[in-house]
Amino acid sequence: xxxxxxxxxxxxxxxxxxxxxxxxxxxxxxxxxxxxxxxxxxxxxxxxxxxxxxxxxxxxxxxxxxxxxxxxxxxxxxxxxxxxxxxxxxxxxxxxxxxxxxxxxxxxxxxxxxxxxxxxxxxxxxxxxxxxxxxxxxxxxxxxxxxxxxxxxxxxxxxxxxxxxxxxxxxxxxxxxxxxxxxxxxxxxxxxxxxxxxxxxxxxxxxxxxxxxxxxxxxxxxxxxxxxxxxxxxxxxxxxxxxxxxxxxxxxxxxxxxxxxxxxxxxxxxxxxxxxxxxxxxxxxxxxxxxxxxxxxxxxxxxxxxxxxxxxxxxxxxxxxxxxxxxxxxxxxxxxxxxxxxxxxxxxxxxxxxxxxxxxxxxxxxxxxxxxxxxxxxxxxxxxxxxxxxxxxxxxxxxxxxxxxxxxxxxxxxxxxxxxxxxxxxxxxxxxxxxxxxxxxxxxxxxx
Amino acid sequence: xxxxxxxxxxxxxxxxxxxxxxxxxxxxxxxxxxxxxxxxxxxxxxxxxxxxxxxxxxxxxxxxxxxxxxxxxxxxxxxxxxxxxxxxxxxxxxxxxxxxxxxxxxxxxxxxxxxxxxxxxxxxxxxxxxxxxxxxxxxxxxxxxxxxxxxxxxxxxxxxxxxxxxxxxxxxxxxxxxxxxxxxxxxxxxxxxxxxxxxxxxxxxxxxxxxxxxxxxxxxxxxxxxxxxxxxxxxxxxxxxxxxxxxxxxxxxxxxxxxxxxxxxxxxxxxxxxxxxxxxxxxxxxxxxxxxxxxxxxxxxxxxxxxxxxxxxxxxxxxxxxxxxxxxxxxxxxxxxxxxxxxxxxxxxxxxxxxxxxxxxxxxxxxxxxxxxxxxxxxxxxxxxxxxxxxxxxxxxxxxxxxxxxxxxxxxxxxxxxxxxxxxxxxxxxxxxxxxxxxxxxxxxxxx
Numbered sequence: 001x002x003x004x005x006x007x008x009x010x011x012x013x014x015x016x017x018x019x020x021x022x023x024x025x026x027x028x029x030x031x032x033x034x035x036x037x038x039x040x041x042x043x044x045x046x047x048x049x050x051x052x053x054x055x056x057x058x059x060x061x062x063x064x065x066x067x068x069x070x071x072x073x074x075x076x077x078x079x080x081x082x083x084x085x086x087x088x089x090x091x092x093x094x095x096x097x098x099x100x101x102x103x104x105x106x107x108x109x110x111x112x113x114x115x116x117x118x119x120x121x122x123x124x125x126x127x128x129x130x131x132x133x134x135x136x137x138x139x140x141x142x143x144x145x146x147x148x149x150x151x152x153x154x155x156x157x158x159x160x161x162x163x164x165x166x167x168x169x170x171x172x173x174x175x176x177x178x179x180x181x182x183x184x185x186x187x188x189x190x191x192x193x194x195x196x197x198x199x200x201x202x203x204x205x206x207x208x209x210x211x212x213x214x215x216x217x218x219x220x221x222x223x224x225x226x227x228x229x230x231x232x233x234x235x236x237x238x239x240x241x242x243x244x245x246x247x248x249x250x251x252x253x254x255x256x257x258x259x260x261x262x263x264x265x266x267x268x269x270x271x272x273x274x275x276x277x278x279x280x281x282x283x284x285x286x287x288x289x290x291x292x293x294x295x296x297x298x299x300x301x302x303x304x305x306x307x308x309x310x311x312x313x314x315x316x317x318x319x320x321x322x323x324x325x326x327x328x329x330x331x332x333x334x335x336x337x338x339x340x341x342x343x344x345x346x347x348x349x350x351x352x353x354x355x356x357x358x359x360x361x362x363x364x365x366x367x368x369x370x371x372x373x374x375x376x377x378x379x380x381x382x383x384x385x386x387x388x389x390x391x392x393x394x395x396x397x398x399x400x401x402x403x404x405x406x407x408x409x410x411x412x413x414x415x416x417x418x419x420x421x422x423x424x425x426x427x428x429x430x431x432x433x434x435x436x437x438x439x440x441x442x443x444x445x446x447x448x
Numbered sequence: 449x450x451x452x453x454x455x456x457x458x459x460x461x462x463x464x465x466x467x468x469x470x471x472x473x474x475x476x477x478x479x480x481x482x483x484x485x486x487x488x489x490x491x492x493x494x495x496x497x498x499x500x501x502x503x504x505x506x507x508x509x510x511x512x513x514x515x516x517x518x519x520x521x522x523x524x525x526x527x528x529x530x531x532x533x534x535x536x537x538x539x540x541x542x543x544x545x546x547x548x549x550x551x552x553x554x555x556x557x558x559x560x561x562x563x564x565x566x567x568x569x570x571x572x573x574x575x576x577x578x579x580x581x582x583x584x585x586x587x588x589x590x591x592x593x594x595x596x597x598x599x600x601x602x603x604x605x606x607x608x609x610x611x612x613x614x615x616x617x618x619x620x621x622x623x624x625x626x627x628x629x630x631x632x633x634x635x636x637x638x639x640x641x642x643x644x645x646x647x648x649x650x651x652x653x654x655x656x657x658x659x660x661x662x663x664x665x666x667x668x669x670x671x672x673x674x675x676x677x678x679x680x681x682x683x684x685x686x687x688x689x690x691x692x693x694x695x696x697x698x699x700x701x702x703x704x705x706x707x708x709x710x711x712x713x714x715x716x717x718x719x720x721x722x723x724x725x726x727x728x729x730x731x732x733x734x735x736x737x738x739x740x741x742x743x744x745x746x747x748x749x750x751x752x753x754x755x756x757x758x759x760x761x762x763x764x765x766x767x768x769x770x771x772x773x774x775x776x777x778x779x780x781x782x783x784x785x786x787x788x789x790x791x792x793x794x795x796x797x798x799x800x801x802x803x804x805x806x807x808x809x810x811x812x813x814x815x816x817x818x819x820x821x822x823x824x825x826x827x828x829x830x831x832x833x834x835x836x837x838x839x840x841x842x843x844x845x846x847x848x849x850x851x852x853x854x855x856x857x858x859x860x861x862x863x864x865x866x867x868x869x870x871x872x873x874x875x876x877x878x879x880x881x882x883x884x885x886x887x888x889x890x891x892x893x894x895x896x
Binding site: 200230 | 456458463464522573579606607613630648667679761764770774776787892
């Protein structure tokens with residue numbers, strides 16, 4: 001696979017605007033914030049993810065000689081722009097919520113403070129990185145909450161939207177509490193535990209299902225999981241029972257069977273009975289196939305004897321909400337707060353902070369969205385993570401991010417999945433700043 | 449951005465199965481086909497895309513020394529597997545529908561014929577490549593059909609699921625008939641025309657909207673499009689009218705204005721009137737913001753004076769159907785047809801062909817799904833594209849693929865978007881092959 005060059009993976013208009021900024025001397029400090037305007041319908045929270053890849057991108061963004069040459073040859077850009085890009089290094093500051101933090105509508109999870117052309121240039125790919133991992137972590141967190149104690153595994157690579165999505169879905173779902181992934185590269189790149197069973201093609205390539213089971217068991221004795229739904233699920237479960245003693249003599253245990261089709265609760269119950277009666281009480285049941293958080297809730301309600309679940313499409317595409325209504329907006333330029341006022345898309349201006357209040361048991365009660373230097377009750381969620389284009393301190397390990405996410409989920413109020421949404425209050429200071437920004441706009445507008 | 453290594457971007461179980469295949473001598477010729485089980489609800493056709501990247505992947509798939517070393521160190525795989533991967537070259541045959549071809553449920557768009565371990569190894573990434581581009585081309589084709597004569601542009605990179613999706617969405621939508629994309633890299637990699645305007649941040653960074661328009665116009669005079677909805681859309685349109693004569697003196701024409709929020713039809717009509725009254729009858733109106741094919745239908749119904757449309761999220765996430773119910777299934781092994789018989793997921797076995805009958809005007813009437821060597825009326829859709837692991841002949845240019853897609857869309861029967869689905873008939877020969885496969889299974893099953 002050809003590597004995707006990062007610097008040109010952006011919208012044409014970013015370079016057009018930078019050229020115009022340079023030509024007109026608009027190079028003062030700009031502040032942009034990335035936030036989600038609305039939590040998707042039927043959701044009550046989001047989980048921040050993707051910051052590490054965003055910082056990687058900012059630290060490593062360079063234009064190669066070949067890229068500059070190509071840009072020059074398009075005939076679209078002047079020498080000043082090409083020179084600027086040739087020397088480009090991101091030198092700004094980043095403030096952000098730690099990955100794994102829960103957040104709500106209008107709360108920024110990342111703030112960029114940098115000379116305007118720099119902050120503009122990074123817009124497209126920053127959104128591309130943050131949106132997707134946040135989308136998947138938020139979806140995965142719902143599944144984790146609904147299926148406590150179950151082994152949840154990302155099976156989504158094949159239905160993910162391309163290579164990058166497949167890899168990043170493994171990371172984001174692991175942060176949210178999944179046990180691991182089937183994607184091998186995620187183990188190599190991120191150290192995420194991988195899980196794997198077998199495909200129907202394996203069974204079908206043998207003339208005999210039991211023969212296929214035995215061949216696989218002998219070739220791959222560790223963590224043995226046998227796929228039993230290729231022909232007749234219950235008959236296959238009985239074949240596993242018949243095979244198990246012979247495997248045991250070779251020191252091989254059937255750790256689990258997997259069911260990938262049919263009524264999974266009904267089949268899990270009958271297979272559980274067959275395994276138990278056959279002395280395979282320790283053999284788990286793993287299921288997969290079109291599962292989302294509603295299916296997981298059904299399993300719980302129906303008391304399906306299911307130990308592990310492979311989840312693909314609904315996780316990696318966030319099928320009920322395949323995108324977030326997110327934005328990266330200019331909040332301040334050259335020391336003055338800015339905001340868009342257009343219909344339905346007005347935003348809060350200025351550098352912001354989020355304050356979270358919890359009750360005595362540590363449960364989240366409410367947030368306040370304020371200007372950066374306000375003082376409110378609760379703890380602040382946005383912290384500096386990059387200065388002068390370099391990270392501040394070592395980045396937390398994936399293990400630590402995951403532990404933080406787990407603590408966050410434990411703080412959710414009980415009714416978080418109800419139609420009542422979590423209260424996010426806008427501070428008086430922010431209201432005043434918005435009014436000041438609008439007054440300034442109106443005054444400038446009224447100039448002769 | 450770190451390049452994503454291709455060979456390990458797969459499911460763990462593929463390597464586990466290959467080890468078991470090698471250990472048990474299951475290395476005969478296998479035939480797998482990729483198809484979609486069901487066309488998504490509210491859709492009546494799909495458009496094949498992604499074949500070129502699939503063939504690139506197959507031709508270039510290698511395991512690097514570093515990857516093999518890492519695989520060895522996981523302790524999961526034996527020396528036979530590592531040796532096999534070290535020498536891996538895809539040497540099989542590929543048959544496929546040309547990109548841009550319309551297809552329906554159960555019709556394979558790609559067939560792999562190769563030694564079983566090879567055909568198994570490529571499963572995950574082949575699905576990952578074909579599914580996504582097919583998804584986007586199919587969505588884009590609906591938009592193209594609904595908005596004939598409009599300039600449609602892919603604006604989706606930021607909301608796409610990662611880097612790869614952003615780039616490939618540009619390609620797939622261009623195949624389906626989009627005029628181009630905002631994604632600069634798509635121009636460099638694929639030669640797709642790029643389009644770009646400006647962001648609200650550009651306007652907001654200036655104290656004065658008209659000043660921002662003029663600065664941008666002077667810095668980027670070619671194909672000038674001004675974004676007019678940052679504060680008050682109609683007021684901004686009047687500013688454009690006021691500015692235009694001064695720009696004209698410098699030889700700069702305002703090619704279009706862009707509106708990104710509010711009631712787009714209403715605003716387009718009032719802006720059209722302002723522009724026309726101001727002598728800017730040649731200045732087009734470009735809109736964007738949360739648009740999908742239903743919005744496009746509304747524009748047409750309301751006779752909105754809109755010339756071009758930027759479409760992002762709904763296109764690149766295929767928002768109404770963010771995944772296809774697709775599969776890559778073993779159809780034949782060692783000369784015998786195979787099929788999965790499990791509940792709700794039974795498949796047609798063997799190597800297949802699709803025959804398409806058209807009426808005298810060239811309109812599609814019906815398809816027949818048959819075994820490979822059947823003879824039926826109509827033209828065949830599946831052709832050889834790779835033999836011995838190498839492409840047969842030069843691959844068609846993107847221009848030619850796009851022309852093919854345009855011809856395909858012109859062949860759609862008028863009622864294609866009605867609830868009545870296009871008839872795909874299963875040939876007698878295929879029914880007989882399925883029955884034979886089942887009889888053979890049953891016989892083998894009944895062995896003592």
